[in-house]
Amino acid sequence: MRRALIATAVFLVGALGVATVTWVGAAGSTAPPVPGVSVVHEPAVGATDVGPAAPATVSVAGGTLDAVALTGPDGAAVEGAPGDGGASWSTTADLAYDTTYTWSGTARGPDGRAVPVDGAFTTVAPADVVRGVLDIGDGRTVGIAAPIGIQFDAHVEDRAAVERALSVRTSVPVEGSWGWLPDENGGSRVHWRPAEYWPPYTQVTVTADLFGVAYGGGAYGRADVTSTFSIGRAQIVRADVNSHRMLVFRDGEQVADYPASYGLSGDPDxxxxxxxxxVTERFTDKRMVSERYGYDLVEKWAVRISNNGEFIHANPASSAAQGSSNVTHGCVNLSTADARAYYDTALYGDPVEVTGTDVPLAERDGDIWDWTLSYDRWRGLSAL
Incomplete structure (x- = not known):
């Protein structure tokens, strides 16, 4: 009786994207069976709404891959690399939103027979793409009270998903937490604050892997952002309004004692x-205007310490009160020489500790009020 070899090809494509080819001998054959070759796609063939940040992978069991490629609609191949001794291949670059990608190539079993690697999937089409911007750029040196801030250009609904994509690495151990602040400038914002002031001279890297993150409501992250920066010397201003002095400490040593005039206490405003x-900004010349109090002046050597109009700056007009009484509209007035000397030492993120008044700095004063909260309360602002 003549023997016949029957070849049976079975392609199964399901939720796991598995294509299987099995070769078996005819009934009564004494030839040993050839092991099957299984190709698995992740994401599955035909999948839609695929996140573009996770790697796309094809792998083969019982064989190796040969000349695999993943291409977009323009025919451009996505960067990738083989793994598992040639049994898998994964993308190494992010995909794009709202794009169909197609596999091509072959897998080969031990007998050299080829199994096609094919199929396609489509990435998610966001209703909106939201940008996040870090407020401390690469290479900067900042003060020991500087929080790390990310400002988004739209509201973030799923804050927990975003927060899971954020990380902070430091050259020495530093405890800290993310906290979500009220939306500002049309979008959400999140800060990372250490439990206590940063250790001086710490190196910090913040990474926000935001591309492909679902923000909720159909919105997704536009791009990853990262920054590596340094914490500078530990400079602290201690400003007791009742002393009419402003003291500056650097790395634990007092380096300046300036006569000062603070805000008039009889008016809460x-x-x-x-x-x-x-400290957030510095100006050699700063125009200061108040319709209520009737002034429009340009002041020298102005260092902003809050968003409610509080600055440390020179003011020759209040020189008679500096060191003896408080007459200002909320700012810390110094002589021109002292204001210049302080201005030259100030860094973004330096703390200015004001004491002695019955009006506390609060959320209404805007921008950086992170340190008005205890660390336990600050951690309560985290979404995780």
């Missing part, structure tokens, strides 16, 4: 706020 302020 003019009282300098008590609490930990943070």
């Amino acid at each position: 003019r009282t300098t706020r008590s609490g930990i302020h943070v």
